[in-house]
Amino acid sequence: MKNKYDVIIVGNGVAGLFAALHLPNDKDIAIITKGDMEECDSYLAQGGICVLKNEDDYAAFFEDTMRAGHYENDRDAVELMIRSSQDIIRELVDYGVEFERKQGEFTYTKEGAHTASRILHHEDLTGKEITSKLLAHVKERKNISLFEHVTMVDILERDNVCYGIMVSENPETGKLQENISKTKNVDVGESEYIVQEKVSRIYSDYVIWACGGVGGLYKHSTNYRHLTGDTVAISVKHNIELKDISYVQIHPTTLYAKTSGRRFLISESVRGEGAVLLDKDGNRFVDELLPRDRLTEKIREQMAKEGTDHVRLSVTHMGAEEIKKRFPNIYKTCMEQGYDITKEPIPVVPAQHYFMGGVKVDLDGHTSMNRLYAAGETACNGVHGANRLASNSLLESLVWAKRGAEDIAEHYECADHSWCEEYFEDEKSEGYIPDKSYEDVKDEYFYLAREKVRPGFTG
Numbered sequence: 222m223k224n225k226y227d228v229i230i231v232g233n234g235v236a237g238l239f240a241a242l243h244l245p246n247d248k249d250i251a252i253i254t255k256g257d258m259e260e261c262d263s264y265l266a267q268g269g270i271c272v273l274k275n276e277d278d279y280a281a282f283f284e285d286t287m288r289a290g291h292y293e294n295d296r297d298a299v300e301l302m303i304r305s306s307q308d309i310i311r312e313l314v315d316y317g318v319e320f321e322r323k324q325g326e327f328t329y330t331k332e333g334a335h336t337a338s339r340i341l342h343h344e345d346l347t348g349k350e351i352t353s354k355l356l357a358h359v360k361e362r363k364n365i366s367l368f369e370h371v372t373m374v375d376i377l378e379r380d381n382v383c384y385g386i387m388v389s390e391n392p393e394t395g396k397l398q399e400n401i402s403k404t405k406n407v408d409v410g411e412s413e414y415i416v417q418e419k420v421s422r423i424y425s426d427y428v429i430w431a432c433g434g435v436g437g438l439y440k441h442s443t444n445y446r447h448l449t450g451d452t453v454a455i456s457v458k459h460n461i462e463l464k465d466i467s468y469v470q471i472h473p474t475t476l477y478a479k480t481s482g483r484r485f486l487i488s489e490s491v492r493g494e495g496a497v498l499l500d501k502d503g504n505r506f507v508d509e510l511l512p513r514d515r516l517t518e519k520i521r522e523q524m525a526k527e528g529t530d531h532v533r534l535s536v537t538h539m540g541a542e543e544i545k546k547r548f549p550n551i552y553k554t555c556m557e558q559g560y561d562i563t564k565e566p567i568p569v570v571p572a573q574h575y576f577m578g579g580v581k582v583d584l585d586g587h588t589s590m591n592r593l594y595a596a597g598e599t600a601c602n603g604v605h606g607a608n609r610l611a612s613n614s615l616l617e618s619l620v621w622a623k624r625g626a627e628d629i630a631e632h633y634e635c636a637d638h639s640w641c642e643e644y645f646e647d648e649k650s651e652g653y654i655p656d657k658s659y660e661d662v663k664d665e666y667f668y669l670a671r672e673k674v675r676p677g678f679t680g
């Protein structure tokens with residue numbers, strides 16, 4: 222990496238990539254990611270992305286989002302997200318994203334807490350379809366450089382202005398953590414983290430945080446293990462405003478496994494297509510389309526009543542052919558784990574899934590620190606309130622990534638970095654990372670993140 226870019230984007234999920242595509246072509250942009258290019262939650266999104274189908278659905282879409290969020294949502298943010306959705310989908314289609322269609326027209330699906338079908342999908346691999354197409358376009362842009370296995374460990378701040386970031390490079394970050402949990406069944410709970418090596422300062426005029434969620438801090442989560450809420454820890458250190466950080470969504474249905482590590486999600490759209498939850502005697506015990514937090518509660522109650530550590534989900538009513546066509550990825554993964562979903566119910570259990578809170582941003586993605594923006598799951602604009610409505614997060618990530626990038630483009634001002642080397646060199650003794658061994662800093666960050674991110678609200 223060079224030691225100066227115009228804009229640094231931390232994270233290469235949909236938020237990071239879409240932001241990069243909306244920055245001017247004449248800006249020198251770096252995107253860094255802790256893991257491999259394809260190791261981010263955006264690739265994992267199965268169910269789909271919400272869109273305002275037509276004006277008739279506006280009031281219901283708004284109300285469904287608010288009700289799921291326990292009316293703690295920011296109304297302006299919700300309106301902005303819904304009103305921006307058609308443009309976002311048009312753009313995605315222009316980037317080559319393919320959504321399911323019948324006779325040329327979009328087909329819409331439904332998930333829990335939606336009163337209407339308004340979700341576009343690509344099989345059960347919507348996130349991969351969107352993210353891989355965006356990544357392909359990013360790779361074509363000569364002004365954007367992508368760096369894998371580079372971790373932001375701090376920002377370069379003076380007087381509440383962000384002048385760049387500190388990074389450490391390690392080819393094993395992300396990948397190793399995933400592999401351990403997958404193949405060796407070693408517990409990679411909250412205490413595991415890979416020690417980084419070389420730490421360097423990278424300056425920029427603007428930084429965009431697009432660092433995803435906090436699942437890596439939890440023992441059982443659907444998220445990639447390297448998503449550890451780093452922006453929360455850095456915000457605590459630099460007094461950047463946070464919002465709703467105890468609002469953590471637990472997904473009611475992930476594939477049960479005795480080992481820990483990343484949990485495989487059984488998408489809400491499976492329940493949207495009529496799958497039923499069964500108790501240990503095979504009886505249906507709940508309305509499967511309750512909002513995620515309420516359904517999680519009901520499943521936990523049921524498990525406590527039965528003294529079990531999972532319940533079961535059956536989708537057999539759909540028929541083998543339809544299941545394989547509609548949910549090929551879920552079918553294949555369950556089969557690999559020894560469950561044929563066309564023939565039998567599968568064991569499911571709630572797990573950490575989504576972070577509603579995060580770094581506080583306004584409607585244009587500004588954080589409370591100058592020259593620092595945030596978008597996607599790492600940011601909190603209040604759109605989800607206390608609980609996210611299914612399939613609103615890809616949309617929200619794209620809307621705010623675009624708005625942040627456009628805001629930077631519109632108000633672009635170069636920062637003066639002439640004093641930085643000397644200043645940040647001197648600041649070492651004040652606690653910048655090179656001053657400490659990385660091990661110490663790591664523990665401190667984890668302490669901060671763990672202290673600040675609590676699953677106090679289960680969905």
Ligand SMILES: Cc1cc2nc3c(=O)[nH]c(=O)nc-3n(C[C@H](O)[C@H](O)[C@H](O)COP(=O)(O)OP(=O)(O)OC[C@H]3O[C@@H](n4cnc5c(N)ncnc54)[C@H](O)[C@@H]3O)c2cc1C
Nearest residue numbers: 232234235236255262263266268269373433597598614615
């Ligand atoms: C299994 C699963 C299914 C989902 N299904 C849906 C769905 O159907 N519809 C929907 O709308 N949403 C869904 N979601 C949620 C949605 O996928 C995410 O909220 C969204 O993709 C977040 O995008 P992002 O760009 O903010 O973050 P991510 O895609 O998670 O990307 C974060 C990036 O930041 C990088 N990063 C983090 N910290 C650092 C650091 N310190 N230094 C450098 N890089 C860093 C990571 O390496 C990663 O590249 C699902 C989530 C999961 C886990």
